[in-house]
Amino acid sequence: MNTDEKRKLTFQFFNEIGIIQQLSTTALNRMLPDGLHVSHFAILNHLIRLGDGKTPQSISDAFQVTKGTMTHTLGALSKRNLIAIQPHPSDGRSKLVFLTDAGRSFHSQAIESLNPFVDQLCRETDLDVMEEMLPHLQAIRAILDKNR
Amino acid sequence: MNTDEKRKLTFQFFNEIGIIQQLSTTALNRMLPDGLHVSHFAILNHLIRLGDGKTPQSISDAFQVTKGTMTHTLGALSKRNLIAIQPHPSDGRSKLVFLTDAGRSFHSQAIESLNPFVDQLCRETDLDVMEEMLPHLQAIRAILDKNR
DNA sequence: ACTATATAGTTTGATATAGAACTAATGGAG
DNA sequence: CTCCATTAGTTCTATATCAAACTATATAGT
Helix, strand or coil, X not given: CCHHHHHHHHHXXXXXXXXXXXXXXXXXXXXXXXXCCHHHHHHHHHHHHHCCCECHHHHHHHHCCCHHHHHHHHHHHHHCCCEEEEECCCCCCCXXXXXXXXXXXXXXXXXXXXXXXXXXXXXXXCHHHHHHHHHHHHHHHHHHHHCC | CXXXXXXXXXXXXXXXXXXXXXXXXXXXXXXXXXXXXHHHHHHHHHHHHHXXXXXXXXXXXXXXXXXXXXXXXXXXXXXXXXXXXXXXCCCCCCEEEEECHHHHHHHHHHHHHHHHHHHHHHHHCCHHXXXXXHHHHHHHHHHHHHCC
């Protein structure tokens, strides 16, 4: 492959990634109840999976968004009482994010809303291929992350 | 794989896609000159590769964004004189988008700005893997597109 | 030909996000 | 102990995007 072909391939690849992201995000946004956005759901999901009591910073690191964006998103979740934000016990600059009961039940409810879509994708997609791609995607993510 | 594992895999997959898209987009945005955004560059690139004289609709189809978004993006390009928008000769509702000389030279300039980044990615990434993934990504995109 | 439906593009309002400038608290170097 | 660099979070501004309502033109069915 010459340089031009490499560039073209790279461009195509990221183009495809971008379109998939756009289509999947807007599809999920339309399915989520009550005007919630995927980014909100993703945070609830993160706290369920990894346990709550995380700092805003650690969450924004996990999703690779800016601190300002995280303030905004956590504010939205907090206003809906899906999370509770408390001062960090040993660091006056920091905070800790906890799930509320409403947050947990909302998460279950959101999962229910999303599952039909996810299940349909599972039916139509070759999951083995997806599973195979995952580590490669993670590698590419790591490279991008390193070069930030 | 049981249903839960399938769902988890699907979630992970789209999560990774989302993060890659976010990282690559913000990296590219920072590199583009003069406050231009990847979405602007992508349209210039589209018109260079496939030829200009396209309708706004066909461009928004290609990038899977809404018509309103395309109006906004084309407006930005037009205000910078990178494109020229003319009435469609045979359809009074429609328009045609052409590249200006400034648009073409800006595109070359943008390519120059982006190439170092792209080339570095090429160096650090296994391009064969990327090439292998591309058709699978296109298949997933097609499924999402069909279910819109 | 007339009318109803469909299509192309615009406008408006809401929201997600980045980036930069800011505040407050921490922690290390001298 | 004091001062400076670092870190956590917030605020502000700009912009990308979607969704829905809207306008104008085109097309199909009767």
